Amino acid sequence: MAKNQEKTLRVGLAGLGTVGAGTFKILQANADLITRRTGVRIVVTAVNARNKGKDRGIDLSSVEWVDNPIDLASHPDVDVVVEAMGGENDPALSLVKTALQNGKSVVTANKALLAHHGVDLSRLSEKHNAPLMFEAAVAGGIPIIKMIREGLAANNISGLYGIMNGTCNYILTTMERTGESFSDVLEEAQKLGYAEADPTLDVGGGDSGHKLVLLGALAFGCQPDYQNLSVEGIDRLSAEDILIAGEFGSRIKLIGQTVKLEDGRILQMVSPCLVPRTSPLAHVDGVLNGILSQGDFVGLSFVEGRGAGEGPTASAIVSDLMDLANGVNGPVFGIPADQLQSSPSASRDDWTGEFYMRLVVQDRPGVIAEIAPILRDHQISIESLIQRGRSADQPVTIVIITHQTTGKNIRLACQEIADLPSVLDDPLTLPILKI
């Protein structure tokens, strides 16, 4: 509680892109506020970035420039390294490792780094008593790491369900609003800067997967396990899917979910899902992120906010710096690395619930008579079925909503259905999230 005597926390900032520059700006703009709330002045003393000459709209004249990021890890005027470079390997990995080895705290926004090297880094952090914090790595503007690690810490968490990629959510929201195709909206999003030139990591679901793995580690006290993750992206969705989902009272969202099954296995899955409009996740629009968690005493908790961008991500980084200034120092994933469990994992096969199944078939009588027995043979019963697009010689879309079944039944049935001559495309199947 010794907040009267003003101390200084010296930051070495690696990377001056969106995240790094934003961090610099907020530390300057809200310096007085930050000191009032911590009793500590948090100042950037040294920086590194790829391009020294670039104008970033920030005044670096009072800050030392180092030419190699790794130098920040041993810099005498640096107490904490902010790693805002990104990338799961070097130079980010070496920088973080070396900083921790030198007893310097680290704050990072790097989800890929932690998803792949989280356990090792957690061990290193404990060994050298150097905290490693990563609020900015998941859903920037939403303090979800703190919420799971501390706010809801008294609860056994049974599941987390999140919209954690703003690019995908922007694309899906726009497809719904305009009726345009995935590829048209993606192109537009790229022009607007909402999607990367290579959008694979976003629209393929990998980015959501990185974040999901970190949330699961915190929630379940298990090792971040990027290997056992079922990932599907949004690239196969059509505007028609979104329209039909709407007729069923649902919206389609890219959901990352990590759920503890009754047998103790942990399911980690990124997949577009139908989300009924009664769920708060259904109302997360545009570039926003939203995360729903379920705890045994607290019940459902939902948070929504901006998931990326300069301001929100920098806000998260600086909240970690303020925690450090306040003396917070705990294990990276909430419990010591050696106690993180290596939980047996489940797969999409184990997901249980209702499914949306979309088939594109030839327009001729008898197709449904071919499909229905296959579903029956895999214990899949039909809750409703609609057929669309009957114009001469055009393919027809059939959408089936199933009763509760398993991902495995769906997969096996779809393998057989795909082999039918009248079925023109691989079936698309989307879990229906009832939460």
Next chain:
Amino acid sequence: MAKNQEKTLRVGLAGLGTVGAGTFKILQANADLITRRTGVRIVVTAVNARNKGKDRGIDLSSVEWVDNPIDLASHPDVDVVVEAMGGENDPALSLVKTALQNGKSVVTANKALLAHHGVDLSRLSEKHNAPLMFEAAVAGGIPIIKMIREGLAANNISGLYGIMNGTCNYILTTMERTGESFSDVLEEAQKLGYAEADPTLDVGGGDSGHKLVLLGALAFGCQPDYQNLSVEGIDRLSAEDILIAGEFGSRIKLIGQTVKLEDGRILQMVSPCLVPRTSPLAHVDGVLNGILSQGDFVGLSFVEGRGAGEGPTASAIVSDLMDLANGVNGPVFGIPADQLQSSPSASRDDWTGEFYMRLVVQDRPGVIAEIAPILRDHQISIESLIQRGRSADQPVTIVIITHQTTGKNIRLACQEIADLPSVLDDPLTLPILKI
């Protein structure tokens, strides 16, 4: 980070109602989890409640019973007192004060106590280096205190807007769903245990006010100021108001809002408001709570969850205990008590925006011609106007949506309108929340 050697945090629990019994249950049920996450065993060593013999479904055999709650404050086997008695004065006040004076930490769910005595207790906490924590006092299941104090701490907060009373939200949601009157739904809620026998503090807005004052203190670094609070409850709302609001694309919610105005004054206001369906607050239904905050870097953040009840409130209390076990120790309202500002306050007069105005008038030609000049004279322009209920000799409801104006203009205009002979009831005016 010394989480390997198991220590014990000994809890003295005052009050065994919903909150106290829930705390006891979660500490037992999730004991292993809690120890794994803190390295500390958190155990209840002593309890007090009004009725020793009552069956609460918990086994108190291993716990010492003290006959006077104040004894917990000096009990040698108590490190932290959990105050779950409620009430802004004694015995809760004396218990908390004495515990702090004795250097014992305190965790409380008591919003009234802190709203009225927050500054004094904050000083006492600092003087004796004894943390006082209150996550459970506001929106039980939502870790909003931690979110404002830590998660969003890097931001200048410009406003907080919350649905913080589950009873009111249940009543409004039910009125909307069934079309029943306020009094009918209240009676039903009382039978179901969702409303107290004396519902004044809930439906009158006072309970929301207590919570709002605490959030404002944290967000703005000002002293909790229960005196300068504009409070209106939900008892004047009709099912027709809710219906008409729906036609304007809005729902009616009891909103507590605390906003920093451009001149630096702080507005604290509890009032039913129209909330457009585009706002996440519009989708907070039933007994849930939801809070929207706006920060300069992070933008809008929204959280939703269960606001009361045994599980959520106990979850919040135990999260505070776990923070204490982890060594968290900061000023009660985020900054030292002496630095809490005594900000000049604004009132409902200063609220700027659009309003919903409902008038009940005699059904005769010319009434609107009497009202329109009054609005004009107070710089209030009409965005839309509808008239309802024209059946012979029955009063007519007129609803006006205004363009942007101030609470003061609305108040002055309504004073004149209420004096018109053809106006049968005091006008009802509801701010329209555009966030």
